[in-house]
Amino acid sequence: MAPPPTQAEQHTQQAQTLFQAGQLPEALIIYRALSEQSPDDANHWLMLGVIYSTLNQLEEAVRCGKKVVTLAPNAVAGHRNLGSFYLRSGQHSNAESAFRTALSLEPGNSINHNNLGIALAARGELEPAIECYRSALQSEPQFGEARHNLANAQQAEFGPDQANADFMLAVQHDPDNIQYLYSLAQNQAHLQRHQDALTTLQTLLLKQPDHADAYLAIADAYNNMGRIQHSITSVRRAAELKPDSTAILLLLGNLLVQHGSPEEAFISFDQALKMDPANVAAQYGRGRSLFQSGRFQEALDVYADVPETNNIGIDIIAARASVLERMGNLDDCLSVLTTEIERGNTGTYLLTAYARLGRKYGHTQYAIELLEANLQKISLDDEQLRVTHFYLGQSYDREKQYDDAFKHYRAANDLRGYNHDATADKAFTLDVIRCHPKTTYDRLPQGPEHTDITPIFIVGMPRSGTTLVEQIISSHNDVFAGDELIFIPEMLDLLDSGQCYPRYIDTLDQSQCDSLATRYLENLAQLAPGYAYVTDKLPANFTYLGLIHRLFPNAPIIHCRRNPVDTCLSCYFQDFSAHHSYAYDLVSLGTHYRQYHAITTHFREQLEIPMLDATYETMVADTETESRKLIQYCGLEWDDQCLKFYESSRRTKTASFDQVRQPIYTQSVQRWRHYEQHLGPLLSALGTLTDEKQS
CATH class of the missing domain: 3.40.50.300 (P-loop containing nucleotide triphosphate hydrolases)
Known part of the structure; x- marks a missing residue:
């Protein structure tokens, strides 16, 4: 007959029961007491680390993890957990070291190879990470997480073409995994395979109907397929699932502006402003929707209320100039733009508005000089580069410098990033x-x-x-x-x-x-x-x-x-x-x-x-x-x-x-x-x- 459990064993069993039931604060109290009573018992410190990590108390989790590997240096689980704690804390080098130790103790373990790959990828070392994921898959070919990680690393290092087959295999290994389905759809979208992405996302929604990001991705797919109303409907569904998201309301507003529904767009931007009255993007959007509706004076009034100290202040000034241009107040438009340029403010959209007036006011050559200088700014994103190239093309064409014009038009179109099917x-x-x-x-x-x-x-x-x-x-x-x-x-x-x-x-x-x-x-x-x-x-x-x-x-x-x-x-x-x-x-x-x-x-x-x-x-x-x-x-x-x-x-x-x-x-x-x-x-x-x- 087995002897009755000791008091320590009873407390350990109680703590495990609480942990499994998700009652982490209660389990934490008991494991703390057990670690004080038996400070050399690595298992108590192991569980403490797991609980602290789950509660997002990462500093304490790392402290407990270090204690485990000191007490049990040959225990793979201790090094593996410590590596995970380091990884979540952003200490990627320490995470790599811990995972390498775990791998040295169990070199054939697929989890150890996968974990080391995660640490290396976090440090930007993608090619070694890819080798780790492949090693994990050699040990366990059906290891879905390693396959998914391999696909992500290949996408980052070599592009979506190289990654798609592995994303599909990850889904085959675990067809109910929502993240795998979402990643596959995103990669298909990168490849301009929008119908395939749509099919994948619809499969995802059958499994998780409240996945707001999936609806946003569906909206993007529909938009690229030219199915305008379906795109807008999908964003509206995402907004229903995340009613407190100003970002989704802004996306909906911008989509409605893009597709010629400024009155509805105004409502979306207005809702975003009610949630966040200081949101400059929403104020800017209201101005854009009024502008597109032909309500030019109201658009000017909105732009006047946006603080110019904000980081899009120059774009607001450019927008005001565009309204004046559309109203036919070209002299006022030029005055606004010239004043800012003389102040040294040379934002992309301000310069392009200035270039548009070149034909009437005879300053096209000067606009070209400003736009060429704008191209040299390292801070420009692809959209700003693209717009600058387009206006350089227009300006050179106006000056009858056709070879230069075509060079910039081609550069602008190459920056579009779309592959027509x-x-x-x-x-x-x-x-x-x-x-x-x-x-x-x-x-x-x-x-x-x-x-x-x-x-x-x-x-x-x-x-x-x-x-x-x-x-x-x-x-x-x-x-x-x-x-x-x-x-x-x-x-x-x-x-x-x-x-x-x-x-x-x-x-x-x-x-x-x-x-x-x-x-x-x-x-x-x-x-x-x-x-x-x-x-x-x-x-x-x-x-x-x-x-x-x-x-x-x-x-x-x-x-x-x-x-x-x-x-x-x-x-x-x-x-x-x-x-x-x-x-x-x-x-x-x-x-x-x-x-x-x-x-x-x-x-x-x-x-x-x-x-x-x-x-x-x-x-x-x-x-x-x-x-x-x-x-x-x-x-x-x-x-x-x-x-x-x-x-x-x-x-x-x-x-x-x-x-x-x-x-x-x-x-x-x-x-x-x-x-x-x-x-x-x-x-x-x-x-x-x-x-x-x-x-």
Whole structure:
């Protein structure tokens, strides 16, 4: 018969029970007493160290860990724990030493190899860390943590390409591990494999539905895929899960500004300010949303309240200058900028605002000198470098120094960091054409022929003259300039079809078509109360023309066309505020243009969708004749104000806002000839389209 437990054994058992139940403070009291009664018992000190570490009392944990390895120098667990305590304390060299001792005592132990790799990686020694993780996996091939650590180290050292296979293996080893799934999704996003990232994140959410960061990553994936409303919806869900996060509200606000919903953005920034009234980023965001809404004076008032002593003070001044510029107060704008430059304040966005005024005030060469000096600042991040290169490109172009201009435009685009998925682009084009055969299309249900408000769709490639056409039409007294409305893609994004556009087109029934048409018209009525006509010049609407014509059979469709090389070059030279991944590479631009051409040709020639071609070069050569054609096609009476479009006070949010102040922008015709020697990749990608005057 076993002897009854001693009092010390009873106390030890009690402490272990409390520890296992998570009652750490109570367990700590007993282990302290036991360590005082038996100071040479390494097990008591071992447990004390673990408890102190769990309670985040790391200094005490290290003290206990040292005691353990002194009392039991050959006990692997003691050195392993001490290394972990050092690691959590930021003492990476000491952690490495402790883990090496543990490894020397058990050289074949996979945990010891993994731990040493963690310490080395924390010190930035990634290649030795990678070898440690590989050694751990040789001992235990199914060791998920070591596989995950190996993937992280390879990603940091060699990039996402080298890491992806190991991230996938880590998930295979432990498919329920949330961190492994999240890391895989992040790596897939780095590789621009956004659909794969989305699939991984959706798997993660099935296992942990309240993972706010996963929703943020999903939002990023959707945004990169062009699914705008889904992106915003995902950020809203993250905000619900973390209602106290000003960072998420700021992200939501910035996303809404980026996608042309400034009124909703204002609400998000306002909520962030209620939580943190001193948050300068939220104040700045409020100003941006007011600016985009055309509420320029209110934006100025907001910017005036932001303390200039803050580290973004110069950006606030640049923002104020931009508002004055947009209001047409160019002299005041120049005065603000010149004053700051004379003070030695040369923030990136202040300098770019100054460069924009170079054409009017004749200081382009000085702006170039300032921007070139800005490039030498080691403090610039990639975004500031990119913007500086873009404005140097514009400035050199203005000075007719075309080789220098192209050098900077290329540098700016290279800094974008986006990889356009040309394969997906081509597959989408084939899908659009395949899903719109003539026989099926003619049988699709149709929306109302007569409506209280008439949309005017202006489509085409970006930089093909859509802004010019809208400016002319919207100068008519009966027309409201809607600008680039995202109503069509948003509605289709939310359509509960179980498939992506265009694969559900042949399944649409009359009630769905009526619902889509009604929702769109309600959006227009809310946007432009009292107007009979509203323009929608979202260029990408060309992909939806088949559906648009069925929903609104009598709505005018104006197809803006321009020399394809000029169009692509203008895209390449444009610092788009929204995401156009194809525009940052000459080959991608050429192939994307071919996809656009194939889709519009199919809709015009095979489906016989009526549309008026508005050719940029013809508009420039004979503005009045072409303007009259536009107005007549829209079913409107002629209005002489349509020839004075450059005097219109309406806001322009897109890249062409500076051009609409000029009677006509003739400098853009055959502009590509100045850059012909640099455009070989673009010309090859365009192929036979290069020879067309317009396409």
